Amino acid sequence: MEDLQLISKYLEEKGLLISQCSANYIQVSKSGDATISLKITDSRFNLGRWDYTPGPGENDFSIDIDTLDEATLIIWNYFLAQPTTIAGWNIDLHRYPYWSLAQMQYRLTNLVHVTEEQFEAIKDERQKRFDRTSLEYLSRNDIAEKMQFIDCGKNLASGEKLKIRRDMQEAYAIHAT
Missing domain, CATH: 3.30.457 (Copper Amine Oxidase; Chain A, domain 1)
Known part of the structure; x- marks a missing residue:
């Protein structure tokens, strides 16, 4: 073409x-x-x-x-493009073309602040939420949307890591313990 x-x-x-x-x-x-x-x-x-x-x-x-x-x-x-700075967070938004700036701004206003250990427990709970029978009916992309968290940024002041669920329904600021 x-x-x-x-x-x-x-x-x-x-x-x-x-x-x-x-x-x-x-x-x-x-x-x-x-x-x-x-x-x-x-x-x-x-x-x-x-x-x-x-x-x-x-x-x-x-x-x-x-x-x-x-x-x-x-x-x-x-x-x-370069990472985007929003509300003190340096975010690699350009690397996730399926996300929007408006979604990210909304998610950042509703961040949950947790330790690494608490975040790991949250991830484990997400895995348990889907039993084998429900996974059989979902595509790999659908499964990832619900259970995969993406490390996409860092807070410029505190150094906290930003983890967002692939479908942008959950966002966590993770501070080291």
Whole structure:
């Protein structure tokens, strides 16, 4: 596709590495960093990073995008943007394109402050909440949404770590004990 070639050229000019896998599929990377795939399917665009099998790992994602411009912006932001500072937290928001700034701001106003030990107990409780029978009916992504916590930032003043559940329904400020 001609548009994909133009986007590839633009991203290469920004210092990103492009591998043309097929007419409708490229991989974008930065030296020493992740690789993101961009696939065109049925006039939609799928962006993904999938490093863990069966996955998803903490940094893995797969999202569908409506326009090539939006997909390009997400790729540019992923590799070239800097962490966002919100309310004293330095957050790698650009690395999680399925999250929004508004969601993050809301989550930060409702943080739960816990120790590392308390957080581990919370994670264990989340694991127990889903029994084997309920897991059989959920996709891997659905399971990760409910049980996976992402380490995505640090408080600039206190050094606390920010852990947010993948679906952004829970957020914790974790201080070392």
